[in-house]
Amino acid sequence: MTQKLDSLELLYKAFDGLSVEGGWHRRAPALWPEPRKNFVPFRWRYADVKPILDAAGDLVDHAMADRRNLTMTNPVEGNLYATVRSMVAAYQLIKPGETADAHRHTPNALRIILEGKGTYTVVNGMRVEMRPGDVLLTPSWAWHSHSSNGNEDCYWVDVLDVPLVHLMEGMFFERHPDKLEPNVVDADSSPIAFRWEDSVAALETAQAPANGMAEREIQLGNPALRTVALHVQRLNAGFRSAQYRTTANSIFTVIQGRGRTVVDDEVIEWSMGDVIAVPAWRTYRHEVDSESFMVRSSDEPVMRSIDMLREEVLTPAIA
Ligand code: GTQ
Ligand code: FE2
Numbered sequence: 203m204t205q206k207l208d209s210l211e212l213l214y215k216a217f218d219g220l221s222v223e224g225g226w227h228r229r230a231p232a233l234w235p236e237p238r239k240n241f242v243p244f245r246w247r248y249a250d251v252k253p254i255l256d257a258a259g260d261l262v263d264h265a266m267a268d269r270r271n272l273t274m275t276n277p278v279e280g281n282l283y284a285t286v287r288s289m290v291a292a293y294q295l296i297k298p299g300e301t302a303d304a305h306r307h308t309p310n311a312l313r314i315i316l317e318g319k320g321t322y323t324v325v326n327g328m329r330v331e332m333r334p335g336d337v338l339l340t341p342s343w344a345w346h347s348h349s350s351n352g353n354e355d356c357y358w359v360d361v362l363d364v365p366l367v368h369l370m371e372g373m374f375f376e377r378h379p380d381k382l383e384p385n386v387v388d389a390d391s392s393p394i395a396f397r398w399e400d401s402v403a404a405l406e407t408a409q410a411p412a413n414g415m416a417e418r419e420i421q422l423g424n425p426a427l428r429t430v431a432l433h434v435q436r437l438n439a440g441f442r443s444a445q446y447r448t449t450a451n452s453i454f455t456v457i458q459g460r461g462r463t464v465v466d467d468e469v470i471e472w473s474m475g476d477v478i479a480v481p482a483w484r485t486y487r488h489e490v491d492s493e494s495f496m497v498r499s500s501d502e503p504v505m506r507s508i509d510m511l512r513e514e515v516l517t518p519a520i521a
Pocket of ligand 1: 271311360
C-alpha cells in the first residue's frame with residue numbers, strides 16, 4: 203500500500219474490491235437484542251388447496267414431477283420457498299395406481315396423513331401403509347418411494363428441513379438407479395411409523411404440557427428426526443391455551459377440530475387439514491371450538507443442540 207490511509211474517507215475507499223466491511227459501519231446490522239420478526243405467521247387452508255391439488259392430479263403426472271406436491275411458501279418478502287426459516291411444508295397427492303419413484307436426499311422428511319387409504323411409503327426397503335392421522339418419518343439419506351394400490355386419493359402434509367439444509371450448504375439428492383428399491387418387505391409396524399390409534403390412546407393418559415399450550419400432549423420420537431421434533435396435541439372444546447413464545451420455529455397441522463390461534467395480534471382461524479406457520483419468538487395462544495388434534499412440527503432439536511432454545515409462558519392456560 204503506497205498511500206497513507208489518514209482519513210475515514212480513504213479508509214473506506216481502501217475497502218473497495220477486498221470484500222471487507224467495518225463492523226462499526228455495516229450496511230445491515232449483524233447483532234440485535236432478540237429475534238426479529240421476519241417470517242410471518244400464516245395459515246394455509248386445506249379447503250383452498252385441495253381443489254388445486256385435484257386439478258394438478260389431472261394435469262401433472264409422476265413422469266412430469268418426482269412428487270405431486272404443493273409447497274407452502276411463507277409470504278414474507280424475498281422468500282421463495284420456506285414455510286418457516288428452517289422447514290418447508292407441502293401438501294401432496296397420490297392417486298389410485300400411482301407410484302412416486304424412489305429417491306434419497308440429505309433433508310429429513312416426515313408426512314402427516316390427512317385423507318385416503320391404500321397408500322404406502324417404502325423407506326429403506328420397508329413398505330408401510332399410510333392411514334389418516336398417521337405420521338411417517340423419512341430420515342436423512344433414506345431411500346423412499348410412495349405408491350397407491352387402493353381406490354382412494356391420498357392427501358398428506360410433508361414437512362422437511364430443506365431450508366436448513368440450504369442454509370448449511372449440505373444438499374445431496376439422487377434418484378434410485380432402478381426407480382424403485384428391490385427386495386421390499388411389508389411391515390405392519392415400524393420405527394418410522396406412528397399410528398393414529400396409538401397417538402389417540404397415548405393422549406388419553408398423557409399429561410398437560412408444562413407450557414400450557416394443550417390439554418394433553420405426547421411426543422413422537424425423542425426427537426422424531428435429528429432436526430425436527432413432533433408433538434401431537436389434544437385440545438378440547440372451550441380450551442384456552444397459555445400465551446407462549448419459543449425460539450423454536452413451528453408448523454402446526456390440524457388433524458381434527460376447529461378453533462383459532464392468535465399470533466401477536468393476528469387471529470388465524472383453522473379447521474381440519476389446515477397448516478399454520480408460527481415463526482420463532484412470536485407470542486401465540488390457541489382457542490378451541492371443538493375437540494381438536496394438532497401435530498406440531500418444530501426445529502426444537504436444532505435450537506436445543508446449539509443452546510438456542512428459549513421459552514417463555516406469558517399467561518397460563520384457562521382449563
Ligand atoms: O415425498 O419425497 O414435499 O422429496 C418435497 C420433497 C416431498 C417426498 C416433498 C420430497 C418429498
Ligand atoms: Fe423425498
